Amino acid sequence: MKRAIDAGFMLCLECHAVNRQDPDNPEAGQICTRCHAPVYPRRPGSLARTWALLITAAILYIPANLLPIMVVSSFGKGSGDTIMSGVIALIHYDMVPIAIVVFVASILVPTFKLVGMGLLLYSVQRHQPLSARQRGVMYRFIEWIGRWSMLDVFVIAILVALVNFGSIAQITAGMGAVAFALVVILTMLAAISFDPRLIWDNTESEEDHDE
Amino acid sequence: MSESPPSPDALKQLAPEQLVICHECDLLMAKMHLADGEKAQCPRCGFELYHHQANMLTRSLALVLAALLLFVPANFMPIMSLGLLGQHNNETVWSAVLALYQSEMALVALIVFLSSMLIPLLKLLCQGWVLLTLQLKLPAGFALWLYRIYHQMREWGMLEVYMFGVLVSIVKMVDLGDLSMGVGLVCFIGLLVCQIWLEATMSEHQVWEMLDELRTEQQVDEVMDEACD
Ligand SMILES: [Zn+2]
Numbered sequence: 001m002k003r004a005i006d007a008g009f010m011l012c013l014e015c016h017a018v019n020r021q022d023p024d025n026p027e028a029g030q031i032c033t034r035c036h037a038p039v040y041p042r043r044p045g046s047l048a049r050t051w052a053l054l055i056t057a058a059i060l061y062i063p064a065n066l067l068p069i070m071v072v073s074s075f076g077k078g079s080g081d082t083i084m085s086g087v088i089a090l091i092h093y094d095m096v097p098i099a100i101v102v103f104v105a106s107i108l109v110p111t112f113k114l115v116g117m118g119l120l121l122y123s124v125q126r127h128q129p130l131s132a133r134q135r136g137v138m139y140r141f142i143e144w145i146g147r148w149s150m151l152d153v154f155v156i157a158i159l160v161a162l163v164n165f166g167s168i169a170q171i172t173a174g175m176g177a178v179a180f181a182l183v184v185i186l187t188m189l190a191a192i193s194f195d196p197r198l199i200w201d202n203t204e205s206e207e208d209h210d211e
Numbered sequence: 212m213s214e215s216p217p218s219p220d221a222l223k224q225l226a227p228e229q230l231v232i233c234h235e236c237d238l239l240m241a242k243m244h245l246a247d248g249e250k251a252q253c254p255r256c257g258f259e260l261y262h263h264q265a266n267m268l269t270r271s272l273a274l275v276l277a278a279l280l281l282f283v284p285a286n287f288m289p290i291m292s293l294g295l296l297g298q299h300n301n302e303t304v305w306s307a308v309l310a311l312y313q314s315e316m317a318l319v320a321l322i323v324f325l326s327s328m329l330i331p332l333l334k335l336l337c338q339g340w341v342l343l344t345l346q347l348k349l350p351a352g353f354a355l356w357l358y359r360i361y362h363q364m365r366e367w368g369m370l371e372v373y374m375f376g377v378l379v380s381i382v383k384m385v386d387l388g389d390l391s392m393g394v395g396l397v398c399f400i401g402l403l404v405c406q407i408w409l410e411a412t413m414s415e416h417q418v419w420e421m422l423d424e425l426r427t428e429q430q431v432d433e434v435m436d437e438a439c440d
Pocket residue numbers: 012013014015016017032033034035036037
């Protein structure tokens with residue numbers, strides 16, 4: 001199978017137009033002939049930028065899970081809810097299906113994204129003999145699922161507006177919500193800045209060595 | 212692969228317009244012509260390359276229009292309301308943003324505002340202008356730029372996630388007080404359906420190609436005009 005980069009072509013990631021590389025300077029970036037976005041054979045600095053975003057997200061992941069994401073106060077008594085305690089409370093109230101949804105969106109998905117993106121980056125840098133097709137599927141899944149973690153942020157927004165009865169009952173957002181929203185955004189940015197073509201580059205070069 | 216693709220060296224001789232490159236794995240292929248409703252998939256990594264829609268322009272325009280009409284009621288009419296000890300509170304998408312802002316969570320308020328209101332609206336406006344440009348032969352340059360902006364915003368509009376947020380909130384609140392659904396919820400669901408349908412209908416590769424053709428036409432016209440003068 002032939003890579004575009006070897007045949008002297010490159011794809012515009014914005015509009016998917018095929019652009020011809022400059023034969024004298026194939027690595028150089030150009031302006032897409034169709035949509036005028038910058039085009040490169042591979043996104044420059046993709047790995048370093050993805051690592052930086054991912055590490056920042058991993059650091060914020062700690063306060064996101066430890067600090068309360070919302071505070072429920074009623075008749076002067078207030079209690080903070082972290083992401084995990086919110087899920088446990090749902091189980092106690094016999095709302096297991098919703099508890100599972102929230103658990104998947106707020107705990108499983110962000111964790112999976114952090115670990116998954118880290119593995120992808122590591123495998124690309126270390127030429128790990130993982131199946132490229134599987135890693136491609138994993139990347140697409142991570143990219144697709146990222147936005148769903150915003151679920152808890154939206155739930156907080158809705159509850160803060162809905163439960164606003166002064167001293168009788170009130171819900172406010174906690175600092176954990178800020179950290180959590182930032183984790184979601186940073187991991188989404190990390191998935192976007194990663195160039196999935198790098199996954200396939202490694203496998204190609206290994207095959208080339210065998211020949 | 213079964214239909215014996217041209218050899219790599221033959222591919223090299225083709226013009227860029229006759230080629231397709233996979234976005235995910237950089238595989239180079241000769242472009243296939245698709246009939247209405249067909250889609251092309253990458254043989255190596257399985258990524259959907261492009262699909263072809265019949266009556267794309269008129270169907271998409273109708274959906275953009277419907278979505279824009281629903282936008283205001285979906286965001287400013289009550290999604291649900293909660294009654295507790297005789298008091299009633301309405302929640303709209305906009306009031307949720309305001310409530311967060313007032314509880315000193317400006318950053319979260321901004322994120323919710325962008326992903327549930329502003330970006331979905333800007334996306335619709337970009338799509339609408341691009342479709343109008345193609346329909347009425349308006350200047351293509353601006354529409355090409357707008358469609359690029361649309362492409363960058365695409366992931367950041369999160370109406371469907373918000374919809375799930377509404378469902379989770381309903382389940383959480385249903386035992387707490389007197390919960391009722393509002394007109395805003397119906398409009399919001401309508402908006403969401405229009406948007407999902409629109410994104411499936413407005414085939415990106417068709418739009419890019421039509422915009423490119425339109426610009427080429429307009430450039431030819433310009434040259435002709437100058438030659439006449
Ligand atoms: Zn382009």
